[in-house]
Structures are given as C-alpha cells and as structure tokens.
Amino acid sequence: MEATRIKKLPPYLFARIEKKIEEAKEKGIDIISFGIGDPDLPTPKPIIDELCKEAQNPANHQYPSSVGMLAYRQAVCEYYEKTHDVQLDPRKEVVTLIGSKEGIGHISFCYVDPGDINLVPDPGYPVYGIGTLLAGGEPYLMPLLEENNYLPDLAKIPEDIARKAKLMFINYPNNPTGAIATKEFFAEVVEFAKKYDIIVCHDAAYTEMAYEGYQPPSFLEVPGAKDVGIEFGSLSKPFNMTGWRIGWAVGRQDVIEALGRLKSNLDSGQFQAIQYAGIKGLTGPKDSIMELRRVYERRRDMVVEGLNRLGWNLSKPKATFYIWARVPKGYTSAEFAEYVLEKAGVIITPGNGYGHYGEGYFRISITIPDERIKEGIARLEKHLVKVEF
Numbered sequence: 001m002e003a004t005r006i007k008k009l010p011p012y013l014f015a016r017i018e019k020k021i022e023e024a025k026e027k028g029i030d031i032i033s034f035g036i037g038d039p040d041l042p043t044p045k046p047i048i049d050e051l052c053k054e055a056q057n058p059a060n061h062q063y064p065s066s067v068g069m070l071a072y073r074q075a076v077c078e079y080y081e082k083t084h085d086v087q088l089d090p091r092k093e094v095v096t097l098i099g100s101k102e103g104i105g106h107i108s109f110c111y112v113d114p115g116d117i118n119l120v121p122d123p124g125y126p127v128y129g130i131g132t133l134l135a136g137g138e139p140y141l142m143p144l145l146e147e148n149n150y151l152p153d154l155a156k157i158p159e160d161i162a163r164k165a166k167l168m169f170i171n172y173p174n175n176p177t178g179a180i181a182t183k184e185f186f187a188e189v190v191e192f193a194k195k196y197d198i199i200v201c202h203d204a205a206y207t208e209m210a211y212e213g214y215q216p217p218s219f220l221e222v223p224g225a226k227d228v229g230i231e232f233g234s235l236s237k238p239f240n241m242t243g244w245r246i247g248w249a250v251g252r253q254d255v256i257e258a259l260g261r262l263k264s265n266l267d268s269g270q271f272q273a274i275q276y277a278g279i280k281g282l283t284g285p286k287d288s289i290m291e292l293r294r295v296y297e298r299r300r301d302m303v304v305e306g307l308n309r310l311g312w313n314l315s316k317p318k319a320t321f322y323i324w325a326r327v328p329k330g331y332t333s334a335e336f337a338e339y340v341l342e343k344a345g346v347i348i349t350p351g352n353g354y355g356h357y358g359e360g361y362f363r364i365s366i367t368i369p370d371e372r373i374k375e376g377i378a379r380l381e382k383h384l385v386k387v388e389f
C-alpha cells in the first residue's frame, strides 16, 4: 500500500499524449518533438575534458562533502560577482546541489510542516508544488496571467494565506511562459516577503538563456533579497549539462545552512569530478554561452515568425527556450496537442500540464536542431490552414 504522500502526487498529465506518440511511432510516422526542454547540443569540450581528467584522480573517488567542495562554491561566487555584481560568502551563502531540481524539491522539507502553505506559481515547473505536497504542505496557487505579463499579482493573495505561507516560489525567466521579471518586481517580492515573513525561493535556471543582449537579473541583485530568500541556479541549461546533475542554491544564510543540513543527512553530494567540470564552466570564458544564445535566438525567430504567418500574434520572448502561445478557438490544450500530433506528426506540450492556468495554451521548446524546427513549422503551415482565436 502506497503512502499517502505518494498517493497525493498528481497523475502523469502527458500519459495520453505519450500513448499517441507510441502509436504514431509504431505506424512508422516521423515525429517532430517540440515537447521536452532538454538542450540538444553537447556540453562544451573544455568541461568534458575537465571531467575526464578529474575522473582519473583517485582523490575524487571518495565521498565528497555534502554541501559541495569549497572550490566549487567559490566558483559560484565568482560567477555571481562577474555576472550579477553580487557578493556572496562561499562558506555560508552557497550550497552545491545535485541539479537545482534536487534543492527545489528538498527545500520544503526544511520549512514546511503538515498543513503549512507555500505560494506556488501556476502555470509553473511542477516541482514547486510536488515538493510542497511531499512535505505535507498545501500549495496556494498564484495565477500567472497573460494580462499581467505572467507575473503573480501579490495584492491578490489573501491576507490570511500570506500570513500562513512559509515559502514563495518564483521563476524568471519563466518556464513555461518565457516571461521575464524586472528588478522592480523582485523588489515588490522582497517587500511582500518581509511583511509576511515568507522565504522566497527564486528558480533562476534561465538567467543565461536570453536574447538580443538582454541579461536577466538575479533575484539577489535587489536590496534586501538576501534577507528574505535564496536563488536556485543550474549549469544544466547554459552549458548543456542536464544529464550531469549539478547546480547550487545561494542567498540567505540560515536557509542555505538548513538545506545543507538536510542534504548532509540525506545525500552525500555530487561526484567531485563533476564539480571540477562545473568550476570549468562557471569560471571559463563566456563564448560557449554566447554561441548558444545565438543558436536559440535563430530558432526562436523561426518558430515565432512561422506561427505568426499562421495567424498567431506572438512577440518574441526575450529569454528561455520556450514559446508559449494560445491554442486556437474551439480546442482545449490537450485537444490541440492531439490534433497537431495526429495531423502533422508534431508534438507540442499542452499548457495544462503546467497547471490549471496553463489551460488554453501550449508550449514549444526549441531544443531540437534547426532543420527539425524548419520541418516542424512547415508541417504546421501545411496542416493548420487558418487559425482563429
């Protein structure tokens, strides 16, 4: 018999679409997937070389420190100084994570008792709510609406909820909407968190995936941020390292300490050779990131311009590798995703997979080669003759 906390986990929302994919594959249909947000390009060579070198060193074959090597934490600090002009103490304000998802999932165990509330964006990366539920807490959904540029309206959070809330999750640049946040918004969040004694957990997975010279801010750039919260960061997206499992949390000292304490009782940290590889990425020249930005910018333009030719009216997202768009009139998200798969052999992600407020939208991820994107868009142009909203 499964434990209640497992039973409370939502069913897998993409089950139906996965079944359709299976069927199409069995029929020998060539499927183009705009579904998964997982970089298709390889990890830069200097990072791979560093792993190979360090893997040969027996000193790295033993248990690492669960909060990460000091050298890795120093590299994270160097990165923040260089990229965000933010100063951090590597000993007290940084913890190494086995991918940022690990920390995002675990942070609720540090602060949430059964019945507590976390503020969770909807649509959003599912782990915020899942971590909350696993810790016995209740997610209170903050709708991210198009008319608010996908920022939560803090004034709409009821007073009693705000008073009870332990954590607030936010994520900019945002998955799945591609929205960005200004420092002014982050300042509002700091003020709100101070007023209600809430710990802010900012998921900064996409701060390096931005276009046209735009550099998304770190939450920690805002005065007072370090008093109220932490930021999760990851090498997964900027260095095409999703499979390597390496990230960090930085910011408020007692929160970093608590997360480190939990981790030291639960896991034994990440393989040191991987941490060395991470150091290589974080402290190295930025040319691989700049090249990656050019690749995604080109792909983004192909998708947005293609959809706009079909009748959408999308502006180009300034960051992330996602295009978030409304489904045409007469379809739910799931119906439209199914329709596109059946007619065109193209997979898009139905927006309701990211929460209730994602209904009516779909997400396209541009983490597939240019040629496949071109072919995918051509198929949509062939099969979606006129789109109405």
Ligand SMILES: *Cc1c(COP(=O)(O)O)cnc(C)c1O
Residues within 6 Å of the ligand: 037, 098, 099, 100, 101, 102, 125, 171, 175, 203, 205, 233, 234, 235, 236, 237, 242, 245, 246, 247
């Ligand atoms: C990809 C992603 C992450 C990063 O996960 P890792 O565990 O570091 O690979 C975190 N948050 C969001 C919103 C993401 O899309």
